[in-house]
Amino acid sequence: MSKLRLLFVKEAQASYISHLDLLRTFQRAFPRTELEIRHSQGFHPHPIISIVLPLPVGQSSNCELLDFEVTQTTDGSGIAEKLNTGMPNGLRVLDCYEAKRPVRELALLRADLELDYDNGVPEGAAEQLTELLGREELIIQKRTKRKEMADVDIAPMIHSVTLTAEDHMIKGTVVVQAQNPGLNPQLLERAIANYLPELTPDFVRVRRRELLDADGKIFR
């Protein structure tokens, strides 16, 4: 038995594939590898496959991880190439290797942002937003698990923000907390709308770039 991990890209059309559909897509691709996915023991066995940090629908990522267990003993070499022969456009496996680091060591997430301003970026917007996202407290409205709206302070989950203005877009890189609790970078838009409504962008694009541990080192 081996515990393996896939590193994969999810972008373009594939960024619209939902979490459950993504699991199904991988399950259909596994028969190409001759690997036997391990199944849970129990009355209704299900394959042991999990996405480490599910990506919100619509976002892109260069650093998705999928953990799975197989009955064979293998280090995972050659698997990525075989999986890639059966993938939809925008899904691409970069690597397959033994899952050695426990998922709990994953702490941070670096993502690129693009804030669209169709009528041009307002004067000084990048500076104002940098100041805003660096504040001690940033309250947004978020739906809780019990489906009620609650005020949440997202400031402690934001580790760093760098923004640069271009013609019709502010480009940025943010490092946010990945889990326990994690912050969806898309929610920064809501903070902007709350505090600086006149600087609310027309659209926000998010691409995950890297997963990091608590020391800021790459998590694999």
Added chain:
Amino acid sequence: MDKRLERILPRVQKPARYVGGEYNAVMKDKAEVDTRIAFCFPDTYEIGMSNLGMRILYGVMNNMPGVWCERVFAPWGDMEEEMRKAQIPLFALESGDAITNFDIVAFSVGYEMAFPAILNMLDLANIPLHADERTALTPLVIAGGTAMYNAEPLADFVDLVSLGEGEDITVELIELHRKARREGWSKAEFLRAAAKLDGIYVPSLYDVTYNEDGTVQAITAKDGAPEKVTKRIVRDMDQSYFPVKTIVPSTEIVQDRVMLELFRGCIRGCRFCQAGYVYRPVRNRSRDLCAQYGVESCNDSGYQEMTLSSLSTSDYPQLTELCDQLEDFCAARHVNLSLPSLRADNFSMDLMQRLAKGRKTGLTFAPEAGTQRLRDVINKNVTEEDLLQSCRTAFAGGYSAVKLYFMLGLPTETDEDILGIADLAARVMHAWRESAVNKQRGVRITVSTSWFVPKPHTAFQWEPQISKEEYERRVKLLREAIKTKTVTYNWHDSDTSFLEAVLARGDRRLGKVLETAWRKGAKLDAWEEYFSLERWMEAFKECGIDPHFYANRQREHGELMPWAMISSGVTENYLWRERENAFAEQTTPDCRTRCNGCGANHLVGGKCDV
């Protein structure tokens, strides 16, 4: 990706339906393409992608050099609203291009309730609705599919209709259109030439006149169009294209599995069943080829479920042998075999053991009627003992749920027949008590009834649909007769079945009703969420047309049917003979037992391969 599209996708349900890019979606270099085809399915992605015919023709067209066939589905309401707001015209999934200026816009029409979606899609594509408003050769708007055996309600909107199986005729038609474009023909010249291809019906080349009582007086073919257009078929299933390498959707669809087609046609001859008549004659695909396609399809797609598909799969001559042949592969690859429907008279332990080996949930049988008398009328040659024996087999084999399908409102139906449904369910319940292996699990028996819709090209094409009040009375009668809690009773909503009965046997005058209903908001009318009979009734009223004339009228023998220019290969004489047999409660044997002379054998040169 189109920036406007990117903006709206986060706001709609299941956006993966609208982006394409699935595994095996065909991409082509536009520089090497001279024919762009929008292959439209007038329903959602999940329904359209579950259609095997669509997958076959997608492959056939894309195998033609220079032709790029792309898929187009009807957007769900939220997406349509966003598209209209953002002024995004209907686009093809592969290229993302608006289909407005494609060469051919082809609709696959499987059921009448999809008619409004066709108009809505043309409108979303900024294509003029009426055939006579489209004066150029492109876009050519065409339609095919089972509902096109009576295309009259769409006559104002489509340029031509392709009848029957499309594998060959689609290629011929595309080549002709290509030639016409190359040589600069007018649209009229092209349509006249197209009408000479076997299986092509050009509505504008037929004049229809009506009697004072509203019935059709005459149908006159003009400009050299044939008086009767006979459907096309694939003669040899072993030579016909099968989509082994086919699109695997990235989001769950209705039939999310390999669909392996074993044969076309049906030997049975149920008198209400349009498919049973219009897909004649039976043509089997050889067992080895089925097995090969099954293995290749599973390997390419990665699916772990395969359905052995056809109108009546258990009639495939070598079904158990085929299951055995696939057994080792299925075991090694963890592939489950399933059948879409079962006949209660040949469901055996042998077959059951070869199907779903893991979880055993439910089995579905369709006795269609509650008494032997009525089953004889409709020629559903299944006895009560057949059904009970099949249920005993299923229960003994570990199944604990059975679904039973019936129709209410069949010709000659009496209250006795309706109460017979409740009796039958009670006997199935008794069979469970006798033979269940695990009684602790309990049993679920579901009885479902639909409202019979008489269809063209069937033995019941002359019959009225019973009135809504009568249908509802019969539902109530059955509801009160089913007493045990183990039996769940579901009945079909009456409003859609009524409209279906109107459209199914409609004539050209319904075109304006269809357009009026669409203008009032009809679109995805196959969906309860969107269907409103009220809207349609208003449209009928505004157009001065009585829907009951179409749904509830007894037609006389010899009445000229609006679809009389279309032939499925089965003669009208045969249909009438079957109608007479029905009322005499005489059954007709299946095609394997005896040839009954329906006429469809001429399509394969005289002798059917049953």
